[in-house]
């Protein structure tokens with residue numbers, strides 16, 4: 001049951017009631033969970049792996065750190081973090097249980113279960129104590145969240161003073177010609193690919209539309225500053241198809 005607040009938001013290019021969005025997003029990721037990892041490689045020609053490695057390069061995890069990976073899905077960021085930081089622990093939090101189930105199977109196969117927790121939860125109301133993590137990551141998750149400022153405020157709350165936020169998200173290409181070529185690829189190739197591989201065109205149509213709706217690099221950096229983070233910086237990946245944003249809680 002949803003509560004009608006009268007506020008609206010985007011679901012891809014559709015305008016919907018704010019209170020409907022989480023249910024629709026949950027539906028998308030429940031549908032794609034079992035094919036999520038395969039589709040990521042197919043859609044990006046494997047490039048998402050390089051972007052995730054770039055995130056970990058900038059993050060530079062240290063031994064013993066506690067990571068919270070929100071919208072962590074099947075655990076791509078958490079696995080990379082643990083591989084680079086001995087004695088570290090990762091908590092993967094996601095609102096779609098199906099995604100976490102796929103991730104937990106990977107953890108068991110890689111004998112990492114004792115260094116990982118899998119928690120169902122919403123980025124806008126995290127089920128964790130104040131100041132309980134050294135690092136907060138969110139990778140290709142934040143554009144799906146209904147109220148991004150609420151998620152950033154929660155990130156700030158659960159980090160300890162001195163803790164770090166890092167966001168990996170699709171972004172905007174600064175050059176209109178490149179943007180046009182990229183749009184041609186994303187709108188014409190990705191939904192049919194979703195149909196062919198995952199039997200689900202609509203979820204992948206949502207995916208490409210949601211990318212276009214997300215704020216550009218500078219606007220998103222401003223939202224991170226507004227949430228109270230300091231020393232906020234970003235780096236473009238693949239000319240701005242994606243971007244990394246970093247901020248510190250001081």
Ligand SMILES: C[S@@+](CC[C@H](N)C(=O)[O-])C[C@H]1O[C@@H](n2cnc3c(N)ncnc32)[C@H](O)[C@@H]1O
Pocket residue numbers: 022025026029070071072073074075076077093094095096099121122123124138139140141144145146
């Ligand atoms: C595109 S997947 C990203 C998964 C993983 N982080 C990665 O980079 O491969 C987006 C994930 O965000 C989750 N998600 C969307 N909105 C959320 C919210 N409000 N709170 C928690 N998770 C959310 C979805 O369930 C989905 O698993």
